[in-house]
Amino acid sequence: MPASGNLNPNTPAPRNHLIERRIRLAGTLVAAGLVVQLVSFLWIHPLAFMAFLLIGLPLVALGILVYLLTILKASPPAP
Template identity: 45%
Template sequence: MSHDKRIRVAALFVLAGLLIQLFALLYWTPLTFVISTAVGVPLVLLGVLLYGVTVWKILKEQKAL
């Protein structure tokens, strides 16, 4: 997978997680809190992790590290 595509996928994960958390914030119930915590937060963390790994690989390829 190309670096550009990986960054786009990471951005989509973060966006999906933030949208879930925003929905949960607007309609706050115990169930939406659980959904926000169990689905939204891991999606954001997965996106951040994927982005970080991709940047790390780009820097390693360019011998910047």
């Protein structure tokens, strides 16, 4: 039996479900940030630079932060 207690491995336990939701959120944020970064390369213009700096980078950083917090909280407590 899995440690989380659920019998069917395809059915996530509530805790795992929460982790997966957060990973989904992190993935969405990082992907959105990377898309903004890619789009900002279409123009050589100060606004494109600012879009990269003020939208693209913060979205990626936020996504990474969500992911790191998620795995930090998901790790089992030390014995």
